[in-house]
Amino acid sequence: MTVTPARVLAVIGAAVTVGVVAQLLYAGHPTAATVWDDTGQLVAGLAAMVSCFWNGWRSRGPQRTWRLVLGIGFAGWSIGMAMWAWYQIIENIGLPSPSAADAGFLTLPVFALAALLVLAANRPWRPPHAVLILDALVVVGSLFILTWATSLGGVVQAGAPTPAAFAVAIAYPASDLVLVTIMVLLVVFGRSNPRQLPALLTLVLGLVALSVSDSFFAYLVSLGAEEMPPIFDIGFIAGPALVALAATDRGKRRPEDGNRGRDKAYELAYLLLPYVPLAATGVLISIQLATGETIDTTEKVVGLLVLCMVVARQLITLLENRMLLERVRYGQARLEHQAFHDPLTGLANRALFHDRLAEAVEAYRLEHRPIGLLFIDLDDFKLVNDSYGHETGDMVLCGVADRLRTCMSGVDVVARLGGDEFAVLLCGGTEPEAAGELIREVLLPPFRFGDRQVSVSASIGAAVTAEQEPDLTADALLRRVDAAMYDGKQNGKGVMMIYRSDLAAWAHPDLPTLLAAAVRGEPHAGAIEVYYQPIVRLSDGAIVAIESLARWTSPQLGRVPPLVFVAAAERAGLVAALDDLVLDIACRETATLADLQVHVNISAGRLGCPLLEATVRDTLTRHGLDGSRLVLEITETSRIPDLEAAADSTRRLRDVGVGLAIDDFGTGYNTLAHLHTLPVDTVKLDYSLITPTANSERAEAIGRSVVSISRALGISVIAEGVQTQAQVVKLQRWGCHLGQGYLYGRPAPLTELRLTLAESPQKSLR
Structure with missing residues (x-):
């Protein structure tokens, strides 16, 4: 069973009902009222004892200990209650005190104190703090004033006919003061486990209810009263019943949904509980002043001390709030700085x-x-x-x-x-x-x-x-x-x-969007076309292969340079779709060309990807193109992420005849490592190595070395950007036999390229 506010209110309501019925019977049927009242108290005490023992045996550790100890206390209290009922009903003694029943009743405070100490020892404590200490002193002082004004002061001042009677009379308010103080301090200092909070508050409420009725009893004894009206016994019924309910809760996890409002109610009660004694003290003093009742010296002194502690607590709180506001301002400034500055470099973000x-x-x-x-x-x-x-x-x-x-x-x-x-x-x-x-x-x-x-x-x-x-x-x-x-x-x-x-x-802000639409073939964005540039043998100008190059004319942007939209594709994650589109168009359009290789550019970042292999195989099959007629040119504008995976993938593609060329050799990433690791068939020498510059001697040395290394590895070399006959002579001197460039033809659609092929001395259309 779990403790809920509804069950707590139900228990309190039942206890009040029993007390009200007893009070109504009190005037006309005093014996019936006594039987009804005493039976209700005895049943509540036995219920607390059984609940503590039963749920204690089913628990472990400190949760078991405090229940069993408190069960012993209520066993003694129930025995005392049975004796009390005997005195009242059988022997017709209205207020039998002192008597043997007091020994049973006073068993409960002793064992309840032990149970509370077990709970206190098992709870993590907050670090000592001035405000917490002042709160504790305010609570202790307020409870002392309440106890002194309602019962303890009257007992002390009235005295008793015998020392035993005085000891019994003063034992009730004194023990209750100790118990309630410990309970409230437990709430003030202890950090509550949210699962155990309902049980703790219910236990505290039950023991407080007992203490309130005890205070009435001690007060009446101090006045020499012969009977105690049943209405004052409600605490003796509600207290044990609430303890019985608290013992049933073992702190099990509660469902999140539907209990948030209940948890907030418990948290509010937890926060307000330490200040209830102070509020009650204020109400008591106000009533005393309004009725003209004399406030004795003890109450005045303790009340003044409590007032000073409250003022000191508020001053400390004001200072702490000021410091807290400063920290909040600092934290806000820091958060604002973090929101607008790079955490690594401290620069603006x-x-x-x-x-x-x-x-x-x-x-x-x-x-x-x-x-x-x-x-x-x-x-x-x-x-x-x-x-x-x-x-x-x-x-x-x-x-x-x-x-x-x-x-x-x-x-x-x-x-x-x-x-x-x-x-x-x-x-x-x-x-x-x-x-x-x-x-x-x-x-x-x-x-x-x-x-x-x-x-x-x-x-x-x-x-x-x-x-x-x-x-x-x-x-x-x-x-x-x-x-x-x-x-x-x-x-x-x-x-x-x-x-x-x-x-x-x-x-242009719409470049990525328009490019994506063009790759998908949407008419409004303009079509991606494929132009072709011949690759020739330098010795006689015979065309040995063609390179496919993407071109895009956008209705919105006009003719977009290849470097621009290819770079945009890489940055927008469209490069794979663009590569596949160009591959598909090139294989479809050149399938009718006899024994002529077609070079297609592929981003280096895709090499080694299984999806690329599947796409190449599927495209060759779909267009009936022999694998030996396809050469994949790895563009050196991006880095190959995994050379070993790329090498394995290239070998599998070579099994179906597909060749591999490294484009723009001499300007990109790890080119020598590529020659060492990848099964390269062709190296395309970057045009910068054959173009006259201020460092022509260095460029020529590098270009000659690249050709020499490639020939030693059995790799063909194609020079890019050939524009003059002088460059052709230089390349032949280096040992390079293939080239492409404006000297042999600009990139053009296949329909225009057919005329060039027809004029070639070595190649013709099928």
């Missing part, structure tokens, strides 16, 4: 930076103040985490943040937008180009952590508001610097690029 940028844009629209904005992305930062660990990566990010702070003015807003991305809003008048170069310079020295040093570079995108743009927004500016930064990464990384109008497509 994306939310705060966006707010500052929005304010700057508003000032630009209203007051024509120019805006300078920088977007900084650390190059290949994932390699730092993979090589040195995330802890070192975090230290590098903190170091970057510190260097950005030192090179920017105090009014500039420096933020970490997330990951390895930073941004700077220039508010101090510094030109974006100069600020960007300064950032690149401060990031050049390596970061040192003990014996380890880590070097990082950054690609920087910049945007400046020049002409008036009434519709400019903070998001549009962020997209512009992001587009400029990504354009810099496509041009070699570690550089700063200023936003240009030709990057408008990349900065």
Whole structure:
């Protein structure tokens, strides 16, 4: 059984009913009233004894001990009650005290005290605190005043005919004072277990009810009364009954739903219980003053002490509340700082930076103040985490943040937008180009952590508001610097690029949405087309293969550069769908070309994925294309996540004839490792290695070495970006025999490529 407020009220209601009926019988049928009243008390005492013993044997540990001890106390109390009934009913003694019954009654306070001490010893206590100590003293003082004014003072002042009678008379209020004090202190100091709280409060209420009736009894004895009206015995009925109910509750888990209101009621009672004695004391003194009753010296002294302790408690509470408010203000300021600052670097976060940028844009629209904005992305930062660990990566990010702070003015807003991305809003008048170069310079020295040093570079995108743009927004500016930064990464990384109008497509807010629609084939977004560029033998210009290249013309954006929408596909998670679409179109359109290989670009991040293998096999089967005619070109714009898995996947594809080529060799990720690990058939030499530059000698040395290594490994080499005959001569001197570029043909639809194939000396249409 569980203790609920309804059951507590039912027990109290039953006890009040018995007492009221006895009181009604008291005037006309005193013997019947006595029998009814005494029987009710005896039944309640026996019920408490049985409940404590029965539920005690079924419990364990301290929960068992306090029930059994309290059961012994109620056994003695019930024996005393039986004797009391004998004296009143059989021997017709109205108020038989002192008598042998008192020995039974006084057994209960002794064992109840032991039971409460068991409960107290088994409860975790709050650390000592001045307010708690004052609360305890206020409770003790209030209970003493109540006991003194209602019974104890009268007993002491009235005395008794014999020492035994005086001892019995004073034993009841004194023991009740000790019990009630311990119970209330138990509530004040102890941290309640929510499951045991109902039982504890019910037990306290039962013992308090007994103490109230005891106080009436002692008071009447002190006045020399011969009888006790039954209405004052309600506590002797309600008290044991409530203890019996408390003993039935063993703190089992209660259902969450439907009990929240009940739990709140118990918690409220738990909080108010320590202040009930103080309130009762105030009511008592008010009644005494209103009736003109004399307040004795003991009550005055203790009452004054209680009043001083209450004032002291309130002063301490006021001081604590003030300190608490200060901590709350500090906590709010700290939370606000955490909400708008990056926890790792301490820089402004994306939310705060966006707010500052929005304010700057508003000032630009209203007051024509120019805006300078920088977007900084650390190059290949994932390699730092993979090589040195995330802890070192975090230290590098903190170091970057510190260097950005030192090179920017105090009014500039420096933020970490997330990951390895930073941004700077220039508010101090510094030109974006100069600020960007300064950032690149401060990031050049390596970061040192003990014996380890880590070097990082950054690609920087910049945007400046020049002409008036009434519709400019903070998001549009962020997209512009992001587009400029990504354009810099496509041009070699570690550089700063200023936003240009030709990057408008990349900065368009609807680019990812429109691209997704185009990949799905929705007409309003424009179709993804496949163009083809021939791959030729340098010695005679014969076409030996063609490379398929995606092209997209959007009705909303116009012709979107391949670098832009491919990069957008990678960042929006569309690259797999785009790759599969191009693969499907290329295999379908070139299936009729006789013995001509078709190269299709595949993102390196997908290599090793079982889904890619299944897609390639299914596409070859669906279009009747022999596997030996397909070459997958791994684009070096992303990193292969698992080289071993990629190697296994490539070998399985080679079993059906599919070849593997590494695109843009010399500019991407871990190219030599790819040659060592992957079963590569072809290497495509990046155009930067054959294009005349200020470092042409270094480029030529690298290009010649790549060709030499590839030939030693039995790997074919295709040079990209061939535009002049001089480049052809150079490549042949290196030992490279294949190439593609504008010298041999621009990317074009298959219908235009057929004319080129027809003119080829070695290949023709079937």
